[in-house]
Amino acid sequence: MKKINTSAISGAQELLPSLQTEFDRLKSGILHAFLAHGFIKIETPIIDRTEILLAKAGGDTEKQIYKVIKTAETADQANQALRFDHTVPLARYTVEHMNELAFPFKATQVARNFRGERPQKGRFREFYQCDVDVIGWEKLPIAYDTEIIMTLADAMLVLPIPRFLIRVSNRKLLTGLLEGLNLQQWTSEIFNIVDHAEKVSPEVTREALENLGIGSENVVKITTFTQIRGKRAEIIPKLESLGSQNETFEQGLRELETVITELENRLRSETYARIDVEADMVIVRGLDYYTGTVFETVAPDYREIGSICSGGRYADLARYYTDQHLPGVGGSIGLSRLFYILRNYGLINNAQSKPVDVAIVPISENEYTTAQELAEKLRRSDKKVDVVLTDKRLGDKLTYAAKIANFAIIVGDDEVRSGNFKIKNLQTGKVTDLADWQ
Amino acid sequence: MKKINTSAISGAQELLPSLQTEFDRLKSGILHAFLAHGFIKIETPIIDRTEILLAKAGGDTEKQIYKVIKTAETADQANQALRFDHTVPLARYTVEHMNELAFPFKATQVARNFRGERPQKGRFREFYQCDVDVIGWEKLPIAYDTEIIMTLADAMLVLPIPRFLIRVSNRKLLTGLLEGLNLQQWTSEIFNIVDHAEKVSPEVTREALENLGIGSENVVKITTFTQIRGKRAEIIPKLESLGSQNETFEQGLRELETVITELENRLRSETYARIDVEADMVIVRGLDYYTGTVFETVAPDYREIGSICSGGRYADLARYYTDQHLPGVGGSIGLSRLFYILRNYGLINNAQSKPVDVAIVPISENEYTTAQELAEKLRRSDKKVDVVLTDKRLGDKLTYAAKIANFAIIVGDDEVRSGNFKIKNLQTGKVTDLADWQ
Numbered sequence: 040m041k042k043i044n045t046s047a048i049s050g051a052q053e054l055l056p057s058l059q060t061e062f063d064r065l066k067s068g069i070l071h072a073f074l075a076h077g078f079i080k081i082e083t084p085i086i087d088r089t090e091i092l093l094a095k096a097g098g099d100t101e102k103q104i105y106k107v108i109k110t111a112e113t114a115d116q117a118n119q120a121l122r123f124d125h126t127v128p129l130a131r132y133t134v135e136h137m138n139e140l141a142f143p144f145k146a147t148q149v150a151r152n153f154r155g156e157r158p159q160k161g162r163f164r165e166f167y168q169c170d171v172d173v174i175g176w177e178k179l180p181i182a183y184d185t186e187i188i189m190t191l192a193d194a195m196l197v198l199p200i201p202r203f204l205i206r207v208s209n210r211k212l213l214t215g216l217l218e219g220l221n222l223q224q225w226t227s228e229i230f231n232i233v234d235h236a237e238k239v240s241p242e243v244t245r246e247a248l249e250n251l252g253i254g255s256e257n258v259v260k261i262t263t264f265t266q267i268r269g270k271r272a273e274i275i276p277k278l279e280s281l282g283s284q285n286e287t288f289e290q291g292l293r294e295l296e297t298v299i300t301e302l303e304n305r306l307r308s309e310t311y312a313r314i315d316v317e318a319d320m321v322i323v324r325g326l327d328y329y330t331g332t333v334f335e336t337v338a339p340d341y342r343e344i345g346s347i348c349s350g351g352r353y354a355d356l357a358r359y360y361t362d363q364h365l366p367g368v369g370g371s372i373g374l375s376r377l378f379y380i381l382r383n384y385g386l387i388n389n390a391q392s393k394p395v396d397v398a399i400v401p402i403s404e405n406e407y408t409t410a411q412e413l414a415e416k417l418r419r420s421d422k423k424v425d426v427v428l429t430d431k432r433l434g435d436k437l438t439y440a441a442k443i444a445n446f447a448i449i450v451g452d453d454e455v456r457s458g459n460f461k462i463k464n465l466q467t468g469k470v471t472d473l474a475d476w477q
Numbered sequence: 478m479k480k481i482n483t484s485a486i487s488g489a490q491e492l493l494p495s496l497q498t499e500f501d502r503l504k505s506g507i508l509h510a511f512l513a514h515g516f517i518k519i520e521t522p523i524i525d526r527t528e529i530l531l532a533k534a535g536g537d538t539e540k541q542i543y544k545v546i547k548t549a550e551t552a553d554q555a556n557q558a559l560r561f562d563h564t565v566p567l568a569r570y571t572v573e574h575m576n577e578l579a580f581p582f583k584a585t586q587v588a589r590n591f592r593g594e595r596p597q598k599g600r601f602r603e604f605y606q607c608d609v610d611v612i613g614w615e616k617l618p619i620a621y622d623t624e625i626i627m628t629l630a631d632a633m634l635v636l637p638i639p640r641f642l643i644r645v646s647n648r649k650l651l652t653g654l655l656e657g658l659n660l661q662q663w664t665s666e667i668f669n670i671v672d673h674a675e676k677v678s679p680e681v682t683r684e685a686l687e688n689l690g691i692g693s694e695n696v697v698k699i700t701t702f703t704q705i706r707g708k709r710a711e712i713i714p715k716l717e718s719l720g721s722q723n724e725t726f727e728q729g730l731r732e733l734e735t736v737i738t739e740l741e742n743r744l745r746s747e748t749y750a751r752i753d754v755e756a757d758m759v760i761v762r763g764l765d766y767y768t769g770t771v772f773e774t775v776a777p778d779y780r781e782i783g784s785i786c787s788g789g790r791y792a793d794l795a796r797y798y799t800d801q802h803l804p805g806v807g808g809s810i811g812l813s814r815l816f817y818i819l820r821n822y823g824l825i826n827n828a829q830s831k832p833v834d835v836a837i838v839p840i841s842e843n844e845y846t847t848a849q850e851l852a853e854k855l856r857r858s859d860k861k862v863d864v865v866l867t868d869k870r871l872g873d874k875l876t877y878a879a880k881i882a883n884f885a886i887i888v889g890d891d892e893v894r895s896g897n898f899k900i901k902n903l904q905t906g907k908v909t910d911l912a913d914w915q
Binding site for chain 2: 042043044045047048051052053054055062063074075076077079080081083084085086087088090091103104105106107108117119121131132134135139140141142143145153155164165180183186193304305308310359360361362394395398407411415418423424425426428430439442444
């Protein structure tokens with residue numbers, strides 16, 4: 040029956056209505072939490088100039104970027120491309136509109152990005168990311184680091200995951216520790232080894248450190264450090280006992296103490312019963328973009344989900360576009376990937392997510408007016424209402440109603456005369472008087 | 478201070494926060510109206526295969542389409558491109574998921590499309606379109622034509638335009654009239670002349686018709702027909718008096734009568750006091766895609782806005798992708814263009830659209846806990862709340878608050894002790910007890 044292949048491009052998430060409804064529920068719940076925290080929604084063009092998009096890039100980004108052309112151009116001539124994350128357009132937007140924005144600028148973007156990756160499970164070429172960032176003018180108080188994490192905590196409560204663990208650290212600690220040990224020249228190698236420590240055995244990590252030739256005493260100090268994790272009361276004495284007299288380390292320690300103290304206080308509320316927090320020195324976040332607080336979140340009951348959201352503090356948002364110093368802190372939820380994984384774990388219940396609230400089924404054209412009036416009334420109380428206008432038999436109309444809606448109301452002669460309607464729950468079959476419903 | 482050009486690409490709409498807030502208010506109001514009418518939101522990938530996108534195309538589309546490439550490909554090799562409207566992806570989606578969808582399939586898409594047009598006033602390369610469509614399986618009752626128009630009427634009520642006039646017709650009338658006059662071979666030329674009739678003088682239209690060499694009597698009949706407009710009670714007798722015995726004409730007349738009768742009835746409600754409707758035979762909608770009901774909407778007080786929304790009935794959604802007969806009816810609001818024009822007419826009041834509802838301003842760090850607790854409470858009653866965490870002077874914090882928020886609450890010693898807060902309207906300066914607010 041089909042003439043040509045009508046599948047979506049590979050690497051794109053195209054959902055049937057019930058799943059789309061469930062996806063949208065999560066997406067708008069997350070955005071709602073971001074806006075509730077006073078973040079300002081901005082929208083940047085999906086197409087941007089390659090000059091902007093590749094100002095910093097290199098490596099994978101350059102390989103994965105989608106260039107955009109019209110006729111008669113080659114890839115080399117393409118001066119426009121699709122954005123691959125929200126950070127670069129945010130930097131461009133902030134610099135471009137610097138004089139009209141109020142700082143700290145709390146920005147959120149919940150939209151699609153594009154990467155020409157090889158499509159694989161949970162990795163999409165076209166995917167939603169939900170970002171929050173606070174950008175300071177010259178400086179930005181540490182209190183915003185907590186604010187970003189609490190904003191993401193409120194967003195995570197929307198997700199159908201039983202428990203969350205937020206793991207937080209501060210990159211100044213390891214940076215300072217290495218300075219104190221005079222190991223600055225190995226900073227990026229050591230960060231890289233620590234960043235991968237959870238994916239390999241402790242022996243492999245120790246061996247990797249020893250192979251740097253930094254001396255076994257230093258290896259012990261670094262591994263001792265990276266194994267420190269727990270609540271504020273546990274970790275602060277342990278970090279102090281490392282006895283690093285280094286200033287960067289001390290600054291990181293004070294910052295981490297501020298953040299973890301405040302997080303423990305605020306997450307104590309009953310609202311956050313599903314969310315736990317701990318400091319964990321093995322968290323360094325790969326990107327050298329981050330310079331202070333770093334965090335990620337896992338699901339203790341579903342470790343395989345990996346990081347649910349992550350982020351951190353950066354020294355300078357837009358150094359490629361301006362000399363103005365714009366420090367910031369931000370975090371991101373990779374929603375398309377997450378949604379894919381949640382589906383695989385059976386945590387998305389799409390059976391209950393019919394896109395329409397109520398289908399009104401007039402038996403014949405004689406009941407159309409009554410049906411439409413009833414629909415208008417239900418819409419005023421914020422219901423999504425379809426009126427089934429096909430000239431099919433009642434049974435067929437009800438089958439249709441059950442596919443798209445959660446409830447149905449049949450409108451026949453009797454109902455038109457009496458003005459009394461019954462509403463049927465299409466999941467349970469239970470029938471109620473409309474007057475008693477909700 | 479800037480290092481490289483950070484402007485958005487030309488032809489994209491990049492808005493500052495207050496305008497973005499106003500744009501989003503309209504966009505979500507429109508979507509809300511669509512969902513309230515039982516339309517199902519679907520999301521198709523922004524990137525699609527050129528084979529799909531260009532199956533029907535030709536002319537402008539082929540010239541305007543943005544192709545998408547990775548490295549080392551030329552435009553000719555590009556087999557992916559950005560969608561340029563919602564109709565083609567809707568057709569692909571419907572065919573691809575045919576067996577899992579319930580028909581009539583009421584679909585809505587509110588999202589961005591892309592065209593590599595020369596950017597000019599109100600014409601964007603990256604733009605939002607808000608579409609609704611009902612797609613039938615084999616057939617689709619005429620009642621859905623009214624339903625599409627009523628859905629768009631509810632969406633239009635969101636727009637800051639004082640009055641609307643919906644103009645409706647049916648292409649079967651002119652098609653049938655020409656059949657009856659034995660002028661079928663000039664059908665596309667005559668439709669084209671009528672489609673442009675409102676842009677030129679009556680003399681130019683008459684001359685264009687005369688130049689076809691169809692005889693002056695036929696020219697008079699056609700111009701008489703195209704000048705028929707008004708309410709149902711006026712136009713039906715006039716159309717009947719044309720005395721076309723043609724079956725297509727008769728069918729069009731019956732369909733138009735059904736649609737205009739129902740629209741007049743439903744729009745009589747007080748809710749639609751701003752919306753008027755009339756039948757107008759000059760409306761044919763250029764695209765030969767439409768086969769029955771056609772409509773467009775104008776603002777009588779701002780004729781220059783042009784068509785606010787338009788659409789119609791089509792015989793076959795997806796004939797390029799399937800032999801399955803899928804008739805439909807749909808309509809669309811070109812929101813980016815419309816927003817641009819509304820701004821130019823001063824109809825968008827962005828001064829009142831601060832993105833944040835309440836900025837809470839703690840005087841010092843001592844009040845942070847109280848401020849955060851108050852913020853959480855206000856968020857529970859669905860407010861967008863920022864807590865200002867900068868270490869600036871109170872005056873600077875309040876200046877910041879006034880830039881981002883509609884209301885401010887100062888939290889100092891007294892407030893922490895008493896638990897009583899005052900809230901200030903940052904537009905009017907009026908101060909109220911928070912307990913008495915909303």
